Amino acid sequence: MQPTPEEDAVNSADTAADSAADSPDPTAPALRKRHGNGPVFFVIAAVFAVLSAVGWGYSVMNYSGLGGGVYHQVVSYSAPTPDEATIVYEVNSRNGAECLIVALDEKLVEVGQADSDVGAGNRTVTTTVETLRQAATVEVASCREQGSQD
Secondary structure, eight states: OOOOHHHHHHHHHHHHHHHHHHSSOOSOHHHHHHHOSSSHHHHHHHHHHHHHHHHHHHHHHTOOOTTTTOEEEEEEEEEEETTEEEEEEEEEESSOEEEEEEEEOTTOOEEEEEEEEEOSEEEEEEEEEEOSSOOSEEEEEEEEETTOOO
8 A cells, every 4th residue: 555645754754864863964854855955035035024124114204195295284263253263374385385274163064165375385374264153163174285186
């Protein structure tokens, strides 16, 4: 009866281990055949890991966000009357920006909207929004570079 592949592998490893004990090279030939003669696999894996880490780091360092090169920050807002609300915000852009200002009531329903054009550089802007009823908050919904497409 022929040995199964599993039995054949066990028998060849046993005979290799017996012959390895008598030879000057203690590494069994079965192990050498299975894992190769050198650390090539480990060197390739280490190079791949280093390249992946460097690539990931480069992409994280150069990520500028989805907003492009325009940054905005609200300084203050007020809604003294039911007819209007005022917001003061800072915008930093290279070529100027178009900002959309939205006023919301206490249930976060939009009660007013205004567009504002801002010059290039770091600017502090005050915008007044006409409202339908008393606004609870005013916010900069978006700022994008002038002339950019949707």
